[in-house]
Amino acid sequence: MTTATVREAVVRFLRDTGMTTVFGNPGSTELRMFRDWPEDFTYVLGLQESVAVGMAAGHALGTRRAAFVSLHSAGGVGHALGAVFNAFRDRVPLVIVAGQQARSLVQLRPFLGADEPAQFPRPYVKSARQPERAADVPAVLAEAYRTAMTHPRGPVFVSVPEDDWDRPAEPVAPRTVHTAFTADPEALAALAARLTACARPALVIGPGVDDEEALAEARALAERIRAGVWISPLSGRSGFPESHPLFQGFLPPVAGQLAARLAPYDVVVALGTPVFVYHVADESPPLAPGTELFHLDCDPGQAAWLPTGTSIVTTLRPALRRLTDLLPEPDRDPPPPRPAPPAAPVAARISPELCFDLLRARLPRDRVLVEEAPSHRDALHARVPVDRSGGFLTTGSGALGWGLPLAVGRALADRRRLVCVAGDGSALYSVQALWSAARHTAPVTFVLLDNGGYAAVRALGRRIGVAPVPGTDIAGIDFAALAESFGCPAARAEDPLELPAALDHALGRGDDTGPFLLHLRVAGSAGTLYEPWAG
Template sequence: MRPVDALLHIMRDEKVDTVFGNPGTSELPFTDALATASDIDFVLGVHEGPVVAMADGYARATGRPAFVSLHIAAGLANGLIGLLNASRSRTPLVVTAGQQHRGHLVSDPLLSGDLVGIARPAVKHAFDVQHAHDLPVLLRRAFALARRPPAGPVFLSIPMDLLDEDTDIPVPTRSTVAPLGAATELDAAAALLAGADRPAIVAGDGVGRDGAMAELVAVAEASGATVYHQPMHDRVDFPMTHPLYAGMLAPTNEAIRTALAGHDLVFIVGTHAFMAHHYTPGPAIPDGTTVIQLDSDPAELGRNFPVALGLHGGLAVTLGELGRRLAGRVPAAAGRLAAGARASAGRRAEIDAVARAGYGSAPLDPLAAVHAVTAGLPEDAVVVEEAITSGVQLRRLLALDRPGSLVHTVGGGLGWGLGAAIGHQLGQPDRPVVAVLGDGCTMFGLQGLWTAARHRVPATFVVMNNGEYRTLKDTLDGRQSRSTRSGHYVGLDLAAPGLDFTKAAEFFGVESVRVRDTDQLADAVAKAAVATGPTLIDVPITGHGGERRKP
């Protein structure tokens, strides 16, 4: 089998039905072969940033590694933000880039470079394929590594002339690897949970990735533990309407420590070191707190804080066994559940009242705006969130219970959300996708609208347009009082001239609307349920300090 045929054979065997890419001369042998591969679609992006984000969304929607084709050194560099995001969010991707012809690499030709060196810091592993007979082995290895906990992107540099070689190479069959079993020491874990007076659970994104939410719910209900999402969680890891759910932990050690101070035991499940964002002194775990930690990645156990018991195993099977050991063992569980229901109802009523009080005309109050978005969400919608300050408010209002209903990245590289929404909609076309995006985030990934228009992807893009980098202004004000500042911010304003995203949508051929009030916003979001193509909703919101701008 020729190298290029072996590449396509393995892709099919690994269930690849879509390639996300932006091709150049060094990828032409690959794209030429795809021209006769009717069972593999090529989704073209006009910039590599949105291309990688689309693959990220597609992998999450399908539950399979997605395949990405980037163009040599420059295209790989453009895609690094997406690869960093995928690494942090542990999204399985197999990423290739064509290298220049090996016959003149010694001459340092245009666009060539150390592709492995460029990719290595942003991926789980990087391979430099130099021999045709190595390609099938390394490609199989890349798919296996991309899936194996901790999952992530794997990169291969493939010289363009290697794919053109007229040589017969063997192709190894796909290996079957048994999943992780249950952790050991579960009797000890159950005894610790059952003996706690005020237990808490931190639900990490590993729960959602591993399909373990139902098993975690059983553990929470059996123990009566209060449940928090990990900071800036990028999926639904615990039902948001559950009586025991207490919301998301804020992303600083100080805030986490404050939230957990009332608990004598914390069970941390499938989360990477709490993902703190801004630095605050001191540990995340309060002194004297007993910690149990469960993860499919053994490197996480006791990584940043001491644990009384570290459990390594498959999350769903381990939680299932633990739930059975806890069932009927904690008499206080029913009372804790009832108390949690009262507290949860009170929090929701309070935030709902505050948000509704802000309803009105544009520019909208940010909390009222995200409330209107949640009010308009179609049934079974997938929410893709990259809205920074508005996104934090949105999470206080969301009532998502089904796994896969929230998509975010803890990577932090801007411009991911628009492409991720496109990829997720392509990977799961039976669920409406609504992306809630900040205006700055949208600017980073704007080229993705071209792909949405070309492929008639029925995703809805809601742009929260405050004309500024509000999170940075808030951070500056948190560092020092307004009275000691000049009142000016350098490089943080986008409003002059104002950003009208309907004009950008028109340029790319995407239907759009600029909303006048909260009711129109809710109605516009609701139309995502019946959309037949992409829609952009421009939402003028008040800026830093609540200033009202011209809509």
């Protein structure tokens, strides 16, 4: 005999699966879910729905398990969709529950009602449902959780009418789904034979390596075959130690430039990445003649649309272990290591390059770096190497407003201080995250680079012959004062000579002292987009 309500059954399932930190922005259609809110649960309020989703994503990446998000009906889901898009493209497991008006009112198109709620977040969720009956809500939610955690991981969506929460329902026990799978041994043997015979192999490391915690296996493969190692274009994760002598750099999201970087190699093996992520159109082919591509990834859809190469659908850790065991010790020489960039000069104004050189000297290698500064991303990559799995997080999709809340959620996952480098334009999409950081004493040091506008858009405009670009100037905002109004302590610096002490103060705070924001006025850059310093 049923003795539980939908709410009680859902709370029990959330507790059993470890989803006791709930991220959201509450509304009227979710109120019944909060009746008798359990004392062992933590509610993390985002002052805008995309902030709630971004914080949940950071928490999921830190805990390596799905995070629970509560959104408000159609309007709240609409506000959150940019962040949901990022989570989907970056394979972040989220269980998103949105309120819906009462079942008795839905036919009348009520205030705050969602028309076709299961269609609204598509195609940027792995699944989306509104249960047919209230009694089905716990089972549908449990299925959604398993779907979110199955490779390739990602967000799922469940719409729950507000009068369902007090209806009777059977509790659902969590169950285990083992999601690792290995490719056909013959396919891996054929790849091993090709790698043994080739002259100049390379690996392209994508976000899937970090997502599947396969950095050690990727490193072992690279060392066995003495391959040059590149990070895939606009990757949202780390996946290979950047101080390693085999590491060559970051591939640009332009077809001709990408093909030129990989032209010296006869066999390229891409791991957990779609490889051909472009931001700027040109007429170049994806690869130069003589470059053969093999592609290992857990997503059969991604394997299907790849324009060239041989795809092997597999999870990475078991496949890379088997592949490495099949390979003999090579007799080829390793590629030369990439040169270090020249030290940034001290000029009249703070340059991003100087900031990154000083940051590199002060940032412990075991700390996480979150980035959302599109204008300066190439310079950051060149000057602040990341060596640990999970040590770098950003958006691999491009919807701005991801960095600040992602950093807050990631810091709440383990309560260790991390650094978030953000541009002024990016920060304004989700500046409300500073309030959540202060309220929950999230140990984040925000380094905000203020170049007075959307400099990445200006650079892209110059590249395609559009200049000036209207609407790209946003100068005059006092981010330190704005942060302090949210309860986040802050400081500002404009003189390069005061930058070392300012960074020491911002980075030297303990893990229990909450957030801090350092507002830096930086010189703008007129560099060419996606042309790295090494040429």
